[in-house]
Amino acid sequence: MCLAIPGKIIELLDDNLAMIDVSGVRRKVNISLIKHENVNVNDWVLIHVGFAMNKISEEQAKEQLQLLAEIGEEQEALAEVKGYQFE
Amino acid sequence: MKMRFVDEFRNPELIRKTLDEIERIIEPNDHFRIMEACGGHTYSIFHFGLQELLPKNIEFIHGPGCPVCVLPPGRVDEGLEIASKNSDVIFTAFGDVMRVPGKKGSPLNYKAMGTDVRMIYSPLDALNIAMKNPDKKVILFAIGFETTAPSTAITVLKAKEMDIDNFFVYSNHVKIVPVLKSILDQPNMRIDGFIGPGHASVIIGAHPYEIIAKEYKKPVVISGFEPLDLLQSILMLIKQLKNGESKVEIQYKRVVMEEGNVSALEIMNQVFEDRPAFEWRGLGAIQNSALKLRPEFAKWDAEVQFNVEKITIEENKDAQCGEVLKGMLKPNQCKLFGKVCTPDNPVGALMVSSEGACATYYNHLYSTMSL
Amino acid sequence: MLKEKIAFREPTIQLAHGAGGKASRRLIEGLLAPYLNVSELNDAAYVQIDQAQIAFTADSFVVNPLRFPGGSIGELAINGTVNDLAMGGAKPLAIVATFIIEAGLETEILEAEIKAMHEAAEKANVAIVGGDTKVVEHQKADKLFITTAGIGLVDSRVNLSAGRVKQGDKIILSGPIGDHGITILFARGELDLEADIKSDTRAVWPFVSKLIDAAAPGLKWMRDPTRGGMATALNELARDAKVAIMLEEEAIQVNPEVRGACEILGLDPMHIANEGQFIAVVSEEYADAALKAIQQVPGGEQAAIIGEVLESDRHIVLSRSSYGGTRAIDMLVGDPLPRIC
Numbered sequence: 001m002c003l004a005i006p007g008k009i010i011e012l013l014d015d016n017l018a019m020i021d022v023s024g025v026r027r028k029v030n031i032s033l034i035k036h037e038n039v040n041v042n043d044w045v046l047i048h049v050g051f052a053m054n055k056i057s058e059e060q061a062k063e064q065l066q067l068l069a070e071i072g073e074e075q076e077a078l079a080e081v082k083g084y085q086f087e
Numbered sequence: 088m089k090m091r092f093v094d095e096f097r098n099p100e101l102i103r104k105t106l107d108e109i110e111r112i113i114e115p116n117d118h119f120r121i122m123e124a125c126g127g128h129t130y131s132i133f134h135f136g137l138q139e140l141l142p143k144n145i146e147f148i149h150g151p152g153c154p155v156c157v158l159p160p161g162r163v164d165e166g167l168e169i170a171s172k173n174s175d176v177i178f179t180a181f182g183d184v185m186r187v188p189g190k191k192g193s194p195l196n197y198k199a200m201g202t203d204v205r206m207i208y209s210p211l212d213a214l215n216i217a218m219k220n221p222d223k224k225v226i227l228f229a230i231g232f233e234t235t236a237p238s239t240a241i242t243v244l245k246a247k248e249m250d251i252d253n254f255f256v257y258s259n260h261v262k263i264v265p266v267l268k269s270i271l272d273q274p275n276m277r278i279d280g281f282i283g284p285g286h287a288s289v290i291i292g293a294h295p296y297e298i299i300a301k302e303y304k305k306p307v308v309i310s311g312f313e314p315l316d317l318l319q320s321i322l323m324l325i326k327q328l329k330n331g332e333s334k335v336e337i338q339y340k341r342v343v344m345e346e347g348n349v350s351a352l353e354i355m356n357q358v359f360e361d362r363p364a365f366e367w368r369g370l371g372a373i374q375n376s377a378l379k380l381r382p383e384f385a386k387w388d389a390e391v392q393f394n395v396e397k398i399t400i401e402e403n404k405d406a407q408c409g410e411v412l413k414g415m416l417k418p419n420q421c422k423l424f425g426k427v428c429t430p431d432n433p434v435g436a437l438m439v440s441s442e443g444a445c446a447t448y449y450n451h452l453y454s455t456m457s458l
Numbered sequence: 459m460l461k462e463k464i465a466f467r468e469p470t471i472q473l474a475h476g477a478g479g480k481a482s483r484r485l486i487e488g489l490l491a492p493y494l495n496v497s498e499l500n501d502a503a504y505v506q507i508d509q510a511q512i513a514f515t516a517d518s519f520v521v522n523p524l525r526f527p528g529g530s531i532g533e534l535a536i537n538g539t540v541n542d543l544a545m546g547g548a549k550p551l552a553i554v555a556t557f558i559i560e561a562g563l564e565t566e567i568l569e570a571e572i573k574a575m576h577e578a579a580e581k582a583n584v585a586i587v588g589g590d591t592k593v594v595e596h597q598k599a600d601k602l603f604i605t606t607a608g609i610g611l612v613d614s615r616v617n618l619s620a621g622r623v624k625q626g627d628k629i630i631l632s633g634p635i636g637d638h639g640i641t642i643l644f645a646r647g648e649l650d651l652e653a654d655i656k657s658d659t660r661a662v663w664p665f666v667s668k669l670i671d672a673a674a675p676g677l678k679w680m681r682d683p684t685r686g687g688m689a690t691a692l693n694e695l696a697r698d699a700k701v702a703i704m705l706e707e708e709a710i711q712v713n714p715e716v717r718g719a720c721e722i723l724g725l726d727p728m729h730i731a732n733e734g735q736f737i738a739v740v741s742e743e744y745a746d747a748a749l750k751a752i753q754q755v756p757g758g759e760q761a762a763i764i765g766e767v768l769e770s771d772r773h774i775v776l777s778r779s780s781y782g783g784t785r786a787i788d789m790l791v792g793d794p795l796p797r798i799c
Contacts, residue, residue: 002127002152002234002312002442003724003798004286006092023090023718025653030211032241033351044092046289046342047722049181049231049798050209050650051238053289054348056092060341068101068319071108090717099781126799136783154799182724182795195792199473208649208723208796231798314781431480431791441724442799451786 004048006056009041020047092341096313097135105318106140112325117144119328120277121321122414124267125284126153126442127312133451135314145321148414149444151266151370152284154230155183156436156443157412158259159366161398164189166228166257169393171202177220178204179213180228186439190400193439210235210242217246217254226389227256232287236260236378237351240358243380243387255389258379260359263287264295265376266367270413271303278414280324282317283309285339290355292347296335304333311339358384368436369409403427408435411444418448425449464488474792478686478731481791483694498620498698501681502546504612511612513548515539518605524567526645528637528656531604532574534733537661538684539608540582544663545680545736547618547670548610550582556590558603571602582661584608615674620698622678625769628745629703630738632665632752633658633760635688636716639730639794644719651722653715658734665752665761669738672751676744682736686789687729691737692775693789702770705777705787709764723796728777728787730794739767 007020007029016032018039031039031052039045045052089095123129129149132138138147151157167189170178178194185206186193198204203223207213213227229239239256246254263284270276283296288309296307306327310320320338327334337343358381365377380388389395402408406428407421418424418437428434430446437443466488474481491499502515519535540550555575559568579586637658644651662682670677679699683691688710696703712720712727720727740748745763752761765777775787 002125002130002284002286004234004289005721006090008091022722024715025651025718025722027651027722030209030238030241033237033348033354036350046286048286049235049238050211051241053234053237053286053351054342054344057341061092061095064319064338064340065095065098065101065315068105068315071104071322090714090721093721097779097781102781134785136779136785140781140783181798183797183799185795186792195474196472206648206795208798212648212650235798314783430788431484440799441797450788 004046004053006044007047009039009043009045012039012041018052020045020052022047093313096311096315098315102314102318105315105322109318109322109325110142112322112329113142113144118146119144119325120146120148120279121282121324122148122150122278122280123282124150124152124263125287126156126440126444127286128152128282128284128310128317129444129447130442131312131314131317133447135317137314137317141321148278149411149418150414151270151367151412152232152263153437153440153442153444154232154259154261155187155440157261157266157367157370158187158230158436159368160400160402160435161190162259163187163194163228164191164398164400165395166226166389167194167197167202167204168398169226169389169395170204171197173224175223176203177216177223177225178202178228179207179216179225181208181230182206183440184228184230186433187436188433188439190398210239211245214242214246214251214254217251221253224253224255227254228259229256230259232261232263232284233290233355234287236359237290237355240354243358243384244354246387247384252386255387255392256380257389258359260378261365261367262376262378264298265373266370267299269370269373269376271299271305273413275415276413278305279328280306280308282320282324283307283335285309285311285316285343288337288339288343288347290348290351292343293335293337293345300333300335306333307335309335309337309339309343311341369412403434406434408437411437418445421445477790477792478684478690479790479792482686483789500546501542502548502610504546511614513543513546513610513612514607515542515546516605516607517542518603520600520603521642522600523645524571524602526641526657528641529659530571530574531602532571533578533659535604535606536575536578536582536584536586537659537733539606540584540661540663541682541736543608543610544661544666545682546610546612547616547666547677547680548612549667550584550608550610550663552585552587553579553606553608554588555586555604555606557592558599558605559591559593560599560601561593561596563601568602571604578661582663613670613674616670616677618677618679620679620695623695623699623701623739623767625701625767626742627678627739627767628742628763629705629765629767630740630745630749630752631710631762631764632662632735632758634711634713634716635683635732635735636712636720636727636730638733639687640716640719642731651719653719655713655715655719658732660734660757662734662736665755665758666736668751668755669748673740673744673748676741676748677738678741679739680736683732685731687727687731688737689726689728689775689787690789692787695739696773696775699767700773702768702772703765703775704768705765705775707777707779709762711760711762724798725794725796729790
C-alpha cells in the first residue's frame with residue numbers, strides 16, 4: 001500500500017513511459033496515471049510499483065518545512081512580550 | 088548525498104522542535120488513542136523510533152492498512168493451487184506475498200517444490216511475462232489498497248489493447264475507508280483520531296474520509312511517511328482534539344490533493360467495481376470493501392477463467408490476528424506472540440509482512456533506550 | 459561441542475536455510491554443529507600443528523549470474539576464502555578449489571573463471587595449489603558451482619574470541635555496505651533498474667594485516683558481513699559475546715545508488731550481502747590506532763567507528779538515528795525480499 005518514493009524525471013519516452021532517477025538509480029516508470037498533468041523533464045514524481053502516482057509539489061514541500069521551522073517562534077515571541085511586564 | 092524530498096523531512100532540529108511543541112501542548116491527564124490506519128505508518132513509527140520519542144500520553148492503535156495482513160486465510164492458497172495443479176500456469180506476486188503462510192506452505196515453499204512462482208515489482212512485469220511466454224497462462228495475484236488498484240487497472244487495459252489472452256488478474260484489491268468504518272462500528276472501540284494513509288489518499292483524495300469526521304466525529308490527518316510528516320500530523324491531530332474539532336486535514340500536501348488523482352480514479356473505476364462483500368481476516372465480511380474486475384473484463388479475470396475452489400482454512404484457535412487488526416489488542420498481547428508465532432514461524436500474515444503490526448513489534452520489541 | 463542446544467525440527471531443507479539469516483543459523487547450530495568438533499562458530503577454524511596455529515576454512519559459491527559488474531564467481535571464490543582466513547587473524551597461504559560443472563557449459567565461461575581466480579589469487583598473494591573437477595548432467599547444477607578450502611598461518615599476536623568482547627569496545631566497519639547484494643540483484647536482469655553499481659569483492663587481508671600490526675592486543679573479534687549482511691554478523695556477535703550493540707546510523711556509509719535501490723525496493727542495506735568489507739571489535743584503548751591503520755591502506759579511506767558494545771541481558775543490536783530515535787536491527791529469516799507495501 002505504502003511504499004512510494006520520490007524520483008526525478010530525466011527523460012520522457014514513448015508508450016507512456018519516462019526514465020526516472022532515484023539517487024543515481026534509473027528506472028522506466030509508466031506515467032499513464034499523471035498524463036493529464038503537465039509532465040516535464042526535471043519534474044519530481046511519486047513512484048509506486050513502477051507507476052508515477054502524482055507530481056510532487058516543491059512549493060508545498062517548502063511551505064511545510066517553513067511551517068515546522070516557525071513552530072515555537074510564536075511562543076518565544078509571547079514569552080518575550082510577557083517579560084516586558086506591561087500589565 | 089542527500090535524497091531529495093526524503094532527507095529534508097528527517098532534519099534533526101525540526102524533529103526536535105516538533106516534538107517539543109507536542110510536549111508543550113499535551114497536558115498530564117491527556118490520553119489520546121490514535122489509529123494509524125496504514126501499515127506503512129506503523130512501519131515508519133517504529134523504524135524511526137518515534138514511539139519512544141513521543142510522550143506516553145499518545146497511544147498508537149495499529150490499523151488494518153496492511154493489504155497482505157487482511158487477506159482471508161485461504162486466498163493465497165486458492166491462487167497457488169491453480170498454479171501447482173496446472174503446469175502451464177505461472178503465479179506472480181509482489182515480494183510481500185512470498186512468505187505468507189498457506190495451508191501447504193508459502194508461495195516461496197511452493198516455488199522450491201517446483202510450482203512456477205515468480206516475484207514481480209510491478210503489475211506490468213506480469214504482463215511482460217505473459218507476452219514472453221505465449222504458451223503459458225500468467226496469473227497476477229494483485230494486492231493493495233486504492234494505491235495500487237489503478238496500476239493494475241492500466242495493466243488490464245494494456246492487455247486488452249494488445250489483445251493478450253494469457254494474462255489474468257486474481258484481484259485482492261481492497262478499500263481503506265469501508266474497513267475504517269467497520270472498525271469504528273465495533274463495540275468497545277475507542278479511537279480518538281486517525282492518521283490517514285498517505286499514498287492511498289494520493290489516489291482517493293480527502294473527501295472519502297469526510298464521513299469519519301462528520302458522522303463519527305473523529306479527526307483525520309492524512310500523513311506522509313517521513314519522521315517530520317508523522318510528527319507534524321500528530322501535532323495537527325492533537326490540536327484538533329484539544330479544540331474539540333473533527334475535520335479532515337491533509338499534512339502530506341506535497342502529493343495529496345483534496346480531490347485525489349481524478350484520472351487514476353476514473354481508470355480504476357473503468358476496470359474495477361465493488362464486490363458486494365469481501366471476507367477480511369479477523370474483521371468478517373465488509374460490504375463494498377473490495378474490488379473485482381468488471382464483467383466486460385471477464386476475459387482477464389482469473390476468478391472467472393479458472394475453476395477456483397474456495398479454500399477456507401481453520402485458523403489456529405489461539406491466534407488473535409483479528410483482534411490485533413481491529414486494534415483491540417496490541418501484538419504482544421496475543422497468546423501466540425513471540426512463542427508460537429514468530430517471523431521465523433509465522434502463524435498469520437501480520438507476522439510475515441514487514442509492515443504487519445506483529446512483525447513490527449517483534450522486530451522492535453527491544454528497541455528501548457533502557458537495555 | 460556447542461554449549462547451547464537448538465533443535466532443528468524441519469522435515470525438509472529450504473532456500474531460507476541457505477540465506478545466512480535465522481534459518482541458516484538453526485540449520486547449522488541445530489543439525490550440523492552437534493556432530494562437529496567446534497566450541498565457537500567462526501569464519502575459520504583453528505588447528506594446532508606443533509608450534510604453529512593454522513586457520514582452516516571452507517566455502518562454496520553458487521552465485522547467479524556468474525559474471526556481474528565488479529567481478530565474477532571465480533573472484534568471489536578466492537576473495538571469499540582469503541577473507542574467511544583473514545577474519546581468523548591468519549595470513550592466507552593456500553587454496554584448493556573444486557568445480558562442479560553442469561554439462562553443456564561453454565568452455566569460454568570456465569576459462570574466464572579460472573583466469574579470474576588466477577588474477578585474484580595473485581592480487582591477494584595466495585597460491586591456488588590444487589583442486590578437483592566434476593561434471594554433472596544438464597540441469598543437475600546451475601552452470602557452475604565452486605567450492606574452496608583454504609589455509610593460513612595465524613598471527614601469534616592475535617587472540618580472537620567472542621568471549622573477550624565487553625562493554626566499551628568499539629565496532630569498526632571497513633567501508634560502505636550493500637554494494638555486492640544490490641549488484642547481484644540488478645545483474646539478474648529481473649528488475650527494470652539501472653545504476654552504476656558494482657560488487658565490492660576484494661581481499662581484506664591487507665587491511666587486517668595492518669590492523670593487527672597497530673592494534674593486536676585490543677583486537678577481539680572480526681567477521682565479514684556476507685550473506686545476511688551486517689544484521690546477521692552483528693546479531694551473531696551479540697549472541698556469541700552475550701552483549702548488546704549500539705550503532706550510530708549516520709556513521710554507517712551507504713553509496714547513494716545503493717541507497718536509492720534499497721529505497722525503491724523497500725530493502726534495508728543492513729540485510730544486504732557484502733564481499734569486500736569486514737567488522738572488527740577493538741578495545742576503546744586501541745580503537746583510534748586500529749581505525750587509522752585501516753584508513754591508511756588504499757581502499758580503506760571510508761573505514762569508520764560505527765558503534766560500541768554495551769553490557770546487557772538482552773543480546774540485541776540497536777541503531778540510533780541522528781535525532782535520537784532508536785530501532786532494533788534483527789536478523790532476517792531468509793533472503794531479504796523487495797516489498798511494495
